[in-house]
Amino acid sequence: MKKFLVFLLIVALASFAFVGCDILPSEGEGEGEGEGEGETKQVVLVELYIQKGCSGCTVVEPILEGLAANEYSREQMILVELAAYGLYQTPEIFDRYQWYLPNRDDRGTPNILFNGLEGRIHGSSNQSAIKARIESKLRLTPTIKLEASRKATTEGTIITGKLKNISSSELTGLAVNGMVFQDRKESGFRYSVTRIFENEKVVINSLAPNEEKNFVLTINGLEWGSKDDGVIFVQSINLPKKPIRQSLFLN
Numbered sequence: 001m002k003k004f005l006v007f008l009l010i011v012a013l014a015s016f017a018f019v020g021c022d023i024l025p026s027e028g029e030g031e032g033e034g035e036g037e038g039e040t041k042q043v044v045l046v047e048l049y050i051q052k053g054c055s056g057c058t059v060v061e062p063i064l065e066g067l068a069a070n071e072y073s074r075e076q077m078i079l080v081e082l083a084a085y086g087l088y089q090t091p092e093i094f095d096r097y098q099w100y101l102p103n104r105d106d107r108g109t110p111n112i113l114f115n116g117l118e119g120r121i122h123g124s125s126n127q128s129a130i131k132a133r134i135e136s137k138l139r140l141t142p143t144i145k146l147e148a149s150r151k152a153t154t155e156g157t158i159i160t161g162k163l164k165n166i167s168s169s170e171l172t173g174l175a176v177n178g179m180v181f182q183d184r185k186e187s188g189f190r191y192s193v194t195r196i197f198e199n200e201k202v203v204i205n206s207l208a209p210n211e212e213k214n215f216v217l218t219i220n221g222l223e224w225g226s227k228d229d230g231v232i233f234v235q236s237i238n239l240p241k242k243p244i245r246q247s248l249f250l251n
Contacts, residue, residue: 040145040166044077044137045233045247047113049084049097050188056124057110061188063127064112067134068191074249077134078231080181082193084109088184092196100242115244116235143167144246148232150224157224159217159250163234165207171245173238176215177201178250180222180230191229195222203237 048064050057061081068079083089084097084107100117101107112121114133121133148161159178165171178197183190202215217232224230233247 040142040246041075042138042140042142043075043247043249044115044134045231045244046077046079046134048079048081049107049109049111049113050081051083051085051089051109052087052188054109057188059124060110060112060121060130063125063130065187065190067127067131072134076138078247078249079191080179080193080231081189081191083189084111088189088192090193090195092198093193096196096198115247117241118243141167142246143169143171144234146232146234146246146248148248148250150230150250152224156218156220157222159219159232160214161232161248162212162214163204163207163246164212165209168209170209171207171236172205173236174204174207174245175201175235175237176204176217176232177235178217178230178232180224180228182225182227182229194228195219 046064046068048060050061064079064081068077082093082097084093097107097111100113101111106122108122110121110123112125112130112133114120115137119133119136121129143166145164145166146161147163148159150157150159161176163174163176178201179193180195181191181193184192197217197219200217200219202217204213204215207213228251230250231247232250233244235242235244
Protein backbone atom coordinates (compact mmCIF):
# COMPACT_ATOMS: atom_id res chain seq x y z
CA MET A 1 0.00 0.00 0.00
CA LYS A 2 2.81 2.39 0.91
CA LYS A 3 4.58 1.65 -2.37
CA PHE A 4 1.37 2.43 -4.28
CA LEU A 5 0.96 5.78 -2.47
CA VAL A 6 4.57 6.69 -3.17
CA PHE A 7 4.01 5.82 -6.83
CA LEU A 8 0.95 8.12 -7.00
CA LEU A 9 2.92 10.97 -5.35
CA ILE A 10 5.74 10.61 -7.89
CA VAL A 11 3.25 10.69 -10.78
CA ALA A 12 1.55 13.80 -9.35
CA LEU A 13 4.86 15.65 -8.90
CA ALA A 14 5.95 14.73 -12.40
CA SER A 15 2.68 16.03 -13.84
CA PHE A 16 3.02 19.30 -11.92
CA ALA A 17 6.57 19.80 -13.14
CA PHE A 18 5.45 19.20 -16.72
CA VAL A 19 2.55 21.61 -16.56
CA GLY A 20 4.47 24.30 -14.63
CA CYS A 21 3.29 26.94 -12.11
CA ASP A 22 1.58 29.35 -14.53
CA ILE A 23 -1.96 28.30 -13.63
CA LEU A 24 -4.23 31.01 -14.97
CA PRO A 25 -7.60 31.71 -13.35
CA SER A 26 -10.64 31.10 -15.47
CA GLU A 27 -12.54 34.12 -16.78
CA GLY A 28 -14.13 36.04 -13.93
CA GLU A 29 -11.84 34.61 -11.27
CA GLY A 30 -8.74 35.93 -9.53
CA GLU A 31 -7.65 39.56 -9.72
CA GLY A 32 -10.39 41.86 -10.93
CA GLU A 33 -13.14 39.39 -10.12
CA GLY A 34 -16.50 41.07 -10.40
CA GLU A 35 -15.09 43.95 -12.46
CA GLY A 36 -16.96 43.14 -15.65
CA GLU A 37 -17.34 45.47 -18.60
CA GLY A 38 -20.74 46.66 -17.46
CA GLU A 39 -19.86 47.25 -13.82
CA THR A 40 -20.12 50.81 -12.52
CA LYS A 41 -17.02 52.03 -10.71
CA GLN A 42 -16.69 55.03 -8.45
CA VAL A 43 -15.06 58.13 -9.96
CA VAL A 44 -13.44 60.76 -7.74
CA LEU A 45 -14.00 64.42 -8.63
CA VAL A 46 -11.23 66.49 -7.04
CA GLU A 47 -12.01 70.19 -6.77
CA LEU A 48 -8.87 72.20 -6.04
CA TYR A 49 -9.59 75.78 -4.94
CA ILE A 50 -6.49 77.94 -5.45
CA GLN A 51 -5.30 81.45 -6.20
CA LYS A 52 -2.25 83.13 -7.69
CA GLY A 53 0.48 83.95 -5.18
CA CYS A 54 -0.60 81.27 -2.69
CA SER A 55 2.48 79.47 -1.34
CA GLY A 56 0.56 76.38 -0.23
CA CYS A 57 -1.06 76.16 -3.65
CA THR A 58 2.31 75.87 -5.37
CA VAL A 59 2.96 72.75 -3.27
CA VAL A 60 -0.25 70.82 -3.95
CA GLU A 61 -0.87 71.96 -7.54
CA PRO A 62 1.97 69.94 -9.16
CA ILE A 63 1.16 66.93 -6.98
CA LEU A 64 -2.46 66.78 -8.11
CA GLU A 65 -1.66 67.66 -11.70
CA GLY A 66 0.92 64.87 -11.79
CA LEU A 67 -1.52 62.35 -10.35
CA ALA A 68 -4.18 63.38 -12.87
CA ALA A 69 -1.79 63.20 -15.82
CA ASN A 70 0.26 60.13 -14.94
CA GLU A 71 -1.28 57.91 -12.28
CA TYR A 72 -5.06 58.00 -12.60
CA SER A 73 -7.28 57.75 -15.65
CA ARG A 74 -10.34 59.95 -16.00
CA GLU A 75 -12.42 56.87 -15.28
CA GLN A 76 -10.85 57.00 -11.81
CA MET A 77 -10.12 60.63 -10.95
CA ILE A 78 -11.05 63.95 -12.55
CA LEU A 79 -9.17 67.06 -11.40
CA VAL A 80 -10.63 70.55 -11.77
CA GLU A 81 -8.80 73.66 -10.56
CA LEU A 82 -10.93 76.61 -9.52
CA ALA A 83 -9.60 80.12 -8.97
CA ALA A 84 -11.19 81.07 -5.66
CA TYR A 85 -9.90 84.63 -5.82
CA GLY A 86 -8.05 86.93 -8.23
CA LEU A 87 -6.92 85.90 -11.68
CA TYR A 88 -9.27 83.50 -13.52
CA GLN A 89 -11.95 83.72 -10.84
CA THR A 90 -15.56 83.82 -12.01
CA PRO A 91 -18.71 84.64 -10.01
CA GLU A 92 -19.84 81.02 -10.45
CA ILE A 93 -16.63 79.72 -8.86
CA PHE A 94 -16.87 82.08 -5.89
CA ASP A 95 -20.54 81.24 -5.36
CA ARG A 96 -19.79 77.52 -5.37
CA TYR A 97 -16.91 77.97 -2.94
CA GLN A 98 -19.13 79.99 -0.61
CA TRP A 99 -21.90 77.39 -0.93
CA TYR A 100 -19.51 74.70 0.22
CA LEU A 101 -17.95 76.80 2.97
CA PRO A 102 -20.14 79.63 4.32
CA ASN A 103 -17.58 80.48 7.00
CA ARG A 104 -14.98 82.79 5.48
CA ASP A 105 -12.21 81.36 7.68
CA ASP A 106 -12.70 77.99 5.97
CA ARG A 107 -12.18 79.47 2.51
CA GLY A 108 -8.44 79.99 2.57
CA THR A 109 -6.43 78.40 -0.19
CA PRO A 110 -5.53 75.76 -1.08
CA ASN A 111 -8.63 73.70 -0.38
CA ILE A 112 -8.88 70.21 -1.84
CA LEU A 113 -12.33 68.62 -1.99
CA PHE A 114 -12.70 64.92 -2.78
CA ASN A 115 -16.25 64.21 -3.99
CA GLY A 116 -17.53 67.00 -1.79
CA LEU A 117 -16.50 68.04 1.69
CA GLU A 118 -15.88 64.60 3.19
CA GLY A 119 -12.14 64.14 3.62
CA ARG A 120 -11.18 67.60 2.35
CA ILE A 121 -7.67 68.93 2.89
CA HIS A 122 -7.40 72.61 3.83
CA GLY A 123 -3.90 74.00 3.42
CA SER A 124 -0.70 72.49 2.13
CA SER A 125 -0.26 68.72 2.00
CA ASN A 126 1.90 65.95 0.53
CA GLN A 127 1.45 63.29 -2.11
CA SER A 128 0.89 60.38 0.28
CA ALA A 129 -1.91 62.17 2.14
CA ILE A 130 -3.58 63.26 -1.10
CA LYS A 131 -3.36 59.78 -2.64
CA ALA A 132 -4.80 58.27 0.53
CA ARG A 133 -7.90 60.45 0.18
CA ILE A 134 -8.29 59.51 -3.50
CA GLU A 135 -7.84 55.81 -2.83
CA SER A 136 -10.35 55.86 0.02
CA LYS A 137 -12.97 57.32 -2.32
CA LEU A 138 -12.18 54.86 -5.10
CA ARG A 139 -12.86 51.98 -2.71
CA LEU A 140 -16.40 53.13 -2.04
CA THR A 141 -19.32 51.35 -3.67
CA PRO A 142 -21.00 53.72 -6.16
CA THR A 143 -24.66 54.60 -5.74
CA ILE A 144 -25.24 56.18 -9.17
CA LYS A 145 -24.65 55.00 -12.71
CA LEU A 146 -24.19 58.03 -14.98
CA GLU A 147 -24.25 58.36 -18.77
CA ALA A 148 -24.00 61.57 -20.81
CA SER A 149 -23.06 62.98 -24.20
CA ARG A 150 -22.93 66.46 -25.67
CA LYS A 151 -23.67 68.16 -28.97
CA ALA A 152 -23.14 71.66 -30.30
CA THR A 153 -26.04 73.84 -31.42
CA THR A 154 -26.29 77.31 -32.88
CA GLU A 155 -27.22 78.58 -29.41
CA GLY A 156 -24.52 76.75 -27.45
CA THR A 157 -24.17 73.22 -26.06
CA ILE A 158 -26.72 70.58 -25.09
CA ILE A 159 -25.79 67.71 -22.78
CA THR A 160 -28.18 64.78 -22.56
CA GLY A 161 -27.87 61.81 -20.28
CA LYS A 162 -29.32 59.34 -17.86
CA LEU A 163 -28.70 58.43 -14.23
CA LYS A 164 -29.73 55.33 -12.35
CA ASN A 165 -29.89 54.62 -8.63
CA ILE A 166 -27.86 51.42 -8.23
CA SER A 167 -28.00 51.47 -4.44
CA SER A 168 -30.56 49.75 -2.21
CA SER A 169 -31.84 53.02 -0.73
CA GLU A 170 -33.83 55.96 -2.02
CA LEU A 171 -31.67 58.96 -2.91
CA THR A 172 -33.06 62.46 -2.40
CA GLY A 173 -32.01 66.00 -3.21
CA LEU A 174 -29.85 65.19 -6.23
CA ALA A 175 -28.54 67.73 -8.72
CA VAL A 176 -26.99 67.00 -12.11
CA ASN A 177 -24.37 69.69 -12.70
CA GLY A 178 -21.20 70.17 -14.71
CA MET A 179 -18.10 72.21 -15.46
CA VAL A 180 -15.94 73.10 -18.44
CA PHE A 181 -12.18 73.40 -17.96
CA GLN A 182 -9.11 73.95 -20.10
CA ASP A 183 -5.33 73.89 -19.86
CA ARG A 184 -3.94 77.39 -19.38
CA LYS A 185 -0.40 76.01 -19.85
CA GLU A 186 0.78 76.88 -16.36
CA SER A 187 1.07 75.02 -13.10
CA GLY A 188 -2.05 75.43 -11.03
CA PHE A 189 -4.24 75.99 -14.05
CA ARG A 190 -3.72 72.92 -16.21
CA TYR A 191 -7.33 71.97 -15.50
CA SER A 192 -8.70 75.46 -14.97
CA VAL A 193 -12.47 75.77 -14.71
CA THR A 194 -13.96 78.37 -17.05
CA ARG A 195 -17.65 77.71 -16.51
CA ILE A 196 -19.95 75.92 -14.07
CA PHE A 197 -23.47 74.89 -15.14
CA GLU A 198 -25.03 76.09 -11.89
CA ASN A 199 -27.87 77.97 -13.55
CA GLU A 200 -28.58 75.04 -15.87
CA LYS A 201 -28.36 72.19 -13.36
CA VAL A 202 -31.20 69.67 -13.13
CA VAL A 203 -32.59 68.93 -9.65
CA ILE A 204 -34.06 65.50 -8.97
CA ASN A 205 -36.04 65.39 -5.74
CA SER A 206 -35.95 61.62 -5.29
CA LEU A 207 -34.70 58.50 -7.03
CA ALA A 208 -35.85 55.08 -5.87
CA PRO A 209 -33.59 51.99 -6.04
CA ASN A 210 -33.13 50.90 -9.68
CA GLU A 211 -35.02 53.97 -10.90
CA GLU A 212 -33.66 55.78 -13.95
CA LYS A 213 -34.16 59.38 -15.02
CA ASN A 214 -33.13 61.22 -18.14
CA PHE A 215 -31.78 64.77 -18.02
CA VAL A 216 -30.97 67.60 -20.41
CA LEU A 217 -28.60 70.49 -19.70
CA THR A 218 -28.94 73.37 -22.17
CA ILE A 219 -26.00 75.76 -21.84
CA ASN A 220 -26.65 78.76 -24.05
CA GLY A 221 -23.62 80.66 -25.29
CA LEU A 222 -21.16 77.84 -24.57
CA GLU A 223 -18.93 77.14 -27.55
CA TRP A 224 -17.15 73.93 -26.59
CA GLY A 225 -13.80 74.30 -28.30
CA SER A 226 -11.13 71.74 -29.12
CA LYS A 227 -9.14 72.82 -26.04
CA ASP A 228 -12.09 72.36 -23.70
CA ASP A 229 -12.87 69.35 -21.53
CA GLY A 230 -15.75 68.88 -19.15
CA VAL A 231 -17.22 66.90 -16.32
CA ILE A 232 -20.82 66.02 -15.47
CA PHE A 233 -21.54 65.05 -11.88
CA VAL A 234 -24.42 64.08 -9.61
CA GLN A 235 -24.38 65.71 -6.16
CA SER A 236 -26.50 65.45 -3.02
CA ILE A 237 -27.04 69.15 -2.49
CA ASN A 238 -29.02 69.02 0.75
CA LEU A 239 -26.63 66.94 2.86
CA PRO A 240 -24.08 68.77 5.05
CA LYS A 241 -21.04 67.23 3.30
CA LYS A 242 -22.61 67.69 -0.16
CA PRO A 243 -21.26 64.37 -1.48
CA ILE A 244 -20.70 63.97 -5.20
CA ARG A 245 -22.10 60.53 -5.95
CA GLN A 246 -20.73 60.04 -9.46
CA SER A 247 -18.86 61.93 -12.18
CA LEU A 248 -18.23 61.50 -15.88
CA PHE A 249 -15.51 63.05 -18.04
CA LEU A 250 -16.55 64.65 -21.33
CA ASN A 251 -14.28 65.93 -24.08
